[in-house]
Amino acid sequence: MTCFGIIGGGLMGHGIAVALAQAGHQVGVFDIDPAVLTSLSDRVGQALTRIGVPPEHACEVRDLIVPIGSLPDLARRSEIVVEAVSERLAVKHDVLAALESDIAPDTPIWTNTSVLSISKVAHAMAHPQRLVGVHWWNPPYLIPLVEIAPGAASDANVVKHAYDLITSLGKTTVLLHRDVPGFIGNRLQFALVREALYLLDEGVCEPETIDTVVRASLGLRWATVGPMENADYIGLDLTRAILSNLAHDLSTQTNSFPTLDQLLEQARTGRPTGSGLLAWPDGRGDEVAARLEAGIRRGLSAN
Numbered sequence: 069m070t071c072f073g074i075i076g077g078g079l080m081g082h083g084i085a086v087a088l089a090q091a092g093h094q095v096g097v098f099d100i101d102p103a104v105l106t107s108l109s110d111r112v113g114q115a116l117t118r119i120g121v122p123p124e125h126a127c128e129v130r131d132l133i134v135p136i137g138s139l140p141d142l143a144r145r146s147e148i149v150v151e152a153v154s155e156r157l158a159v160k161h162d163v164l165a166a167l168e169s170d171i172a173p174d175t176p177i178w179t180n181t182s183v184l185s186i187s188k189v190a191h192a193m194a195h196p197q198r199l200v201g202v203h204w205w206n207p208p209y210l211i212p213l214v215e216i217a218p219g220a221a222s223d224a225n226v227v228k229h230a231y232d233l234i235t236s237l238g239k240t241t242v243l244l245h246r247d248v249p250g251f252i253g254n255r256l257q258f259a260l261v262r263e264a265l266y267l268l269d270e271g272v273c274e275p276e277t278i279d280t281v282v283r284a285s286l287g288l289r290w291a292t293v294g295p296m297e298n299a300d301y302i303g304l305d306l307t308r309a310i311l312s313n314l315a316h317d318l319s320t321q322t323n324s325f326p327t328l329d330q331l332l333e334q335a336r337t338g339r340p341t342g343s344g345l346l347a348w349p350d351g352r353g354d355e356v357a358a359r360l361e362a363g364i365r366r367g368l369s370a371n
């Protein structure tokens with residue numbers, strides 16, 4: 069049993085707490101927003117109910133997760149610290165600087181950044197060797213993958229310890245050879261999102277059509293046969309021929325996303341404002357959250 073301290077008890081922080089506590093680890097959670105700590109136990113309970121943990125075991129898991137009122141208190145009791153604050157480099161730098169003054173030089177810190185370079189997150193640290201990217205996917209207690217991403221200064225033992233501990237939770241753990249923004253999963257995901265936005269900009273289809281295509285084809289295929297296995301399966305000569313014919317036509321945009329920017333100018337940010345690429349009437353957000361978790365559970369139990 070390891071005593072974890074999680075900084076940031078939002079969507080990912082509370083979900084990571086559930087994943088760790090389900091394996092019997094103790095978890096303290098600190099957040100700068102007291103309301104996040106007040107709601108922590110309820111959100112943990114709701115997650116455990118949604119994934120079908122029996123009530124008696126849910127109580128045990130819930131008891132392992134405790135809100136902590138200050139960063140120094142969290143630091144004092146933690147053998148490993150998980151950073152899950154907002155995805156802004158300056159915020160992460162401030163949190164890590166404050167944290168480092170309260171913990172031993174060799175206490176490992178795992179950052180859950182989605183896309184930031186681990187070396188950049190570690191840039192201002194006194195002991196950058198203790199930092200490793202441990203990138204969970206939402207919801208962390210359901211999605212099997214966790215990417216372990218070393219920065220240029222990460223200590224090999226810290227990286228291996230993170231890999232082994234995450235694997236011991238029953239997760240599918242992958243280790244990157246070197247630091248790269250977005251790791252593997254988000255690079256692949258956002259290559260597809262960029263291309264989808266380009267198709268909208270070019271007037272090829274409606275946003276709903278993109279989702280239909282992915283859900284009725286690639287989503288099904290990739291859950292069972294990955295793109296590398298599929299490339300071999302169809303033959304690398306065909307893969308090369310398709311790339312020769314298509315690659316020059318794919319989006320290479322780095323800063324021009326007209327459809328997206330137009331929506332943002334109109335403050336249409338999607339679910340939070342009720343309108344975005346799609347319409348978000350009341351209840352759709354909850355329906356999507358429930359559909360997502362149910363779909364993942366179905367997929368996992370079928371494998």
Ligand SMILES: NC(=O)c1ccc[n+]([C@@H]2O[C@H](COP(=O)([O-])OP(=O)(O)OC[C@H]3O[C@@H](n4cnc5c(N)ncnc54)[C@H](O)[C@@H]3O)[C@@H](O)[C@H]2O)c1
Nearest residue numbers: 076078079080081099100101152153154155180181182206
């Ligand atoms: N949402 C996802 O699907 C997802 C998936 C993987 C990784 N991540 C990454 O995980 C991290 C957290 O994302 P999230 O979705 O949980 O965001 P969130 O907004 O739900 O939670 C972030 C929490 O950090 C807290 N916080 C901000 N500044 C703080 C500070 N100085 N000290 C303590 N707490 C502070 C906020 O109050 C908030 O509760 C980000 O780096 C994000 O990119 C998110």
